[in-house]
Amino acid sequence: RKEVEQDPGPFNVPEGATVAFNCTYSNSASQSFFWYRQDCRKEPKLLMSVYSSGNEDGRFTAQLNRASQYISLLIRDSKLSDSATYLCVVNYNAGNMLTFGGGTRLMVKP
């Protein structure tokens, strides 16, 4: 079983749609959580951190459920420019070792 699991997609949605991704992690000692965005084999870039209380950044909302060990990302009013792969990332030790999910590919169509 992978430590961080995501549905690889692709999720094909029309512009303006709301789309949600989930990610599950296996290590209950995980300490911090992130969503990174990766465009077409370019480098990953931080989209947002995920806090226990949930957090929002514009059209993006991230939630963490520690009891069920999953993280979610909600994108409202999808734009063409949101098309990318979204990586769920977990840090489960005191250092900076990150464990990446395989990514969920989103394609927003006109």
Add this chain to the structure above:
Amino acid sequence: EAQVTQNPRYLITVTGKKLTVTCSQNMNHEYMSWYRQDPGLGLRQIYYSMNVEVTDKGDVPEGYKVSRKEKRNFPLILESPSPNQTSLYFCASSLPGTNNEQFFGPGTRLTVL
């Protein structure tokens, strides 16, 4: 401009020919790491370094070496590359601590024939 640079960006080589991929960051970050990304397997950590002269194995260290003689540089060395090391490699750096953003380099696409 704050950035992580990698060289070369693309490399085609043959089995057994030693190579080095350089990584440099200008953000004075203590932490640096190397990942490889393969289809269906995601990003996997090869080696990481918490500071100068401090390195440790990640999840897939076999066939790789690293060194951290200076804070800004963290080269990845393949002493005897093999075809299963064909991959997309990313270097990353960050400040210490579990909640800090990792900044990635642009990637190095390596093909070993």
